[in-house]
Amino acid sequence: MTDDGSRDDSKAGYKKPPVATRFKKGQSGNPKGRPRGRHRHAPYEAVLGQLVTIREDGVERKVTAAEAFLLQLAKRGLKRDISAAQSAMTVIEEGKALRAANDPGLTEMIINLVSPGSVNTALEPLRMARKLDAYRDTARMALEPWIVEAALERLGERHLTREEQRIVLKATRTPWKVNWPDWWEERP
Template sequence: MPIVPTSRPHTSASPSSVPISRPEIQPRARIRRPVPAVLQSVESSSNAIAVTPVEPGKGEYEVGYKKPPKHSQFKKGQSGNRKGRPKGAKGLNTIVRNIYTKKVTVRGASGSERMSKMEAIVHKTVEKSFSGDMRAIDKSLKLYAQCVPDEPIAVAAPVESASTADMDAHDKAILAAYRRTAREEDDE
């Protein structure tokens, strides 16, 4: 075997600087395995579809977009998400629906009555709006407009259209002073 010289020049007689002889590296021989007959029929182009062998008697199964190989498909009766939501588990929408649709007994002026919790809430809101609660009135009107869009809500005429004949002298003086200040602000 030939001795391969090192890249550094030999300057001293130390054991670390002695040239090392190595065997020549031989390339490994490649072994070509035979390709199955099913795969030989596929074109060698880059956009060819690979074909996997299937049971005899059935046609070839093409693997591609939305067609995974048979061995990696879900087995029949086996879940794809084994640790998924268990049977009987409820989502938030179901829980809220169940709570608001439960029946409760409400005592009113006409006696006891059974109704859902949602109905009781609407009754209470309407009752508060009749007692003069402005928030309840606003909520009731919005709820009515949302639930009954076909019927318009009758709104009282604005106060500005009232005639000055119903005012006394003091009210007329206040209105005149207000108009003067409004004109002065517009001029500025």
């Protein structure tokens, strides 16, 4: 305090910076500050855009991390993981909507998750066959009766040999439910 009772702001000391370097009222202490929008969002593009190597049936290939993640989600969904299936379908629908917005000519997106050389993974979702043991990845698949009937109708005049008939019979899940043609010799 000065002799007349007013404050002397010119003195510098503890918690009192010199008057010349003090911030003016209403002035920011960090004028440049943090750039707007920086560090607000997770770096999805940096992480999910990276290339990773995946192996399918012993064959390696490079895909983006996002694609590998979606493939894993779809694989879990096909193994009856409901939440994974819902998540995969949500991502697929979002992708469809995004593509439709960018390319109005696109009307449908088909994702085929069949491993090269194997159709087993496609037969179950199409309800053409069923795994005999749902909890084993390598379980034997058995054909549904309706698909056997449809295939036999397509043969027309051509008949299967007795050995081929045995193979079809063994591959059918419930052979007693099939309406076998008159020429069929092997019975369940």
